Amino acid sequence: MKKKVINSILVLSLVASAMSCKSDKKTETSEVEETTETSDMATAYNIDVEQSKINWLGSKPTGQHNGIVSLSGGELLVSDAELVGGEVIIDMTSIEVQDLEGQDKKDLENHLMGYSNGKEDHFFNATKYPEAKFEITGVETLEGQTMLSGNLTLKETTKNITFPVIVSMNEADASLVLTSDEIVLDRTEWGIEFMSKSFVENLGDNFINDEIKIAFDLKGFKAE
Numbered sequence: 001m002k003k004k005v006i007n008s009i010l011v012l013s014l015v016a017s018a019m020s021c022k023s024d025k026k027t028e029t030s031e032v033e034e035t036t037e038t039s040d041m042a043t044a045y046n047i048d049v050e051q052s053k054i055n056w057l058g059s060k061p062t063g064q065h066n067g068i069v070s071l072s073g074g075e076l077l078v079s080d081a082e083l084v085g086g087e088v089i090i091d092m093t094s095i096e097v098q099d100l101e102g103q104d105k106k107d108l109e110n111h112l113m114g115y116s117n118g119k120e121d122h123f124f125n126a127t128k129y130p131e132a133k134f135e136i137t138g139v140e141t142l143e144g145q146t147m148l149s150g151n152l153t154l155k156e157t158t159k160n161i162t163f164p165v166i167v168s169m170n171e172a173d174a175s176l177v178l179t180s181d182e183i184v185l186d187r188t189e190w191g192i193e194f195m196s197k198s199f200v201e202n203l204g205d206n207f208i209n210d211e212i213k214i215a216f217d218l219k220g221f222k223a224e
Contacts, residue, residue, distance in 0.1 A: 025184060026184045026185070026186055026211060027161050027162070027163055027183050027184050027185060028161070028162070029159040029160060029161055029185075029186075029189055030159070030160045030161075031159075031160060032151050032158050032159070032160055033137040033138070033149065033151060033160045034137065035085065035087075035135050035136065035137050035151070041079065042077040042078060042079040042084055042085065043077070043078045043079070043222060043223075044075045044076070044077055044078075044086075044222075044223040045075060045076045045077075045078060045086075045175070045176040045220030045221060045222055045223065046074075046075050046220055046221060046222075046223050047071055047073065047074040047075060047076065047088065047218055047219070047220045048219050048220060048221060049070060049071045049072060049073065049091075051219040052070075052071050052217060052218045052219050052220075053068045053069065053070055053071065053217050054068065054069045054071070054090060054214055054215065054216055054217070055067075055068055055214065055215045055217060056068065056069060056095075056212060056213065056214045057212065057213040057214075058208065058209070058212045058213075059208075059209045059211075060195075060206075060207065060208045060209060061205040061207070062205065064099075065097055065099055065100065065108060066097075066098055066099050067095065067096045067097040067098040067099070068096050068098065069090055069091065069092070069094055069095050069096070070090075070091045070094035070096075071088060071089060071090055071091060071218075072089045072090070072091040072094075072131060073089040074086065074087050074088040074089045075087065075220065075223070076136075076176055076178060076218070076220050077136075078169070078176065081169065082139070083136075083139050083146070083148075083167050083176075083178070084136075084139060085136045085139075086135075086136050087133060087134065087135045087136065088133070088134040088216070088218065089131055089132075089133055090131060090132040090133065090134070091130070091131065092113065092124050092126040092129060092130055092131060092132050093113060093126045093130050095109055095112045095113050095124065095126070096109065097109050097112075111123065112124060113125075113126040113127075114126055114127060114128070115127070121194075122194040123192055123194060124154070124155065124192070125155065128155075129154075129155045129156075132152070132153055132154050132155075133151075133152075133153045134150050134151070134152050134153075135150050135151045135153075136148065136149070136150045137149050137150050137151055137160060138150075138162075145164045146164065146165050146166065146167060147162055147163070147164055147165075148162065148163060148164070148165045148180070149161070149162040152185075152190075154190040154191075154192070155190060155191055155192070156191065157189070157190045157191050159189055159190065161183065161185070163180055163181060163183045164180065164181045165178055165179065165180045165181070165216070166178070166179050166180075173221070174221055174222035175219060175220065175221050175222070176219070176220045176221075176222075177218065177219050178216060178218040178219075178220075179215070179216065179217050179218070180215050180216040180217075181215070182213050182214075182215055183213065183214050183215060183216075184211050184212075184213050185211065185212050185213075185214065186210050186211060187210055187211075187212050188210050194208065195207050195208040196208065196210050197210075198210055
């Protein structure tokens with residue numbers, strides 16, 4: 001049991017380290033696009049919420065925090081062995097901080113989800129906005145990489161983003177796995193401006209970086 005716990009901590013540390021060391025180049029956003037029209041013959045893979053998550057990392061001059069967000073549902077659509085569409089429903093009431101323990105962990109989670117009195121709108125206000133959504137609008141191959149485009153809705157704002165993914169299917173258990181490279185988002189584009197030096201003056205080194213990093217780790221099974 002002790003070995004399993006140590007291995008789990010090691011994996012989480014490696015994920016956080018990889019996300020923090022990669023380029024901070026921001027993922028470009030564009031206006032909302034229409035979702036992809038898919039054939040009625042497309043095969044749906046229902047997302048397994050127990051085996052899927054979104055990794056996240058936020059930072060400030062004095063340090064950083066990382067964790068995961070769970071999913072509440074969604075599906076990925078496949079036609080001729082290629083990903084063609086789908087949507088991911090994100091459970092914003094499940095934000096978890098994985099680099100802290102005890103009261104510090106609980107306090108930060110409550111702040112991020114807006115459960116702290118007077119701080120509801122500092123970040124995600126999960127009481128008012130319990131779900132976020134990512135809807136696929138396009139999939140294309142560019143220089144050997146699969147590029148996924150979709151509308152990401154956080155709170156009341158929707159922006160289209162594009163990023164590289166790896167998609168693999170396993171016929172043995174009728175599963176599909178989708179993992180993304182690191183996605184660097186400017187949180188202020190979704191109206192999350194708390195302690196942003198882009199909007200608040202005279203913060204010195206007490207600001208929180210506008211850029212947050214996320215990565216999709218999804219697994220789905222063919223719908224029966």
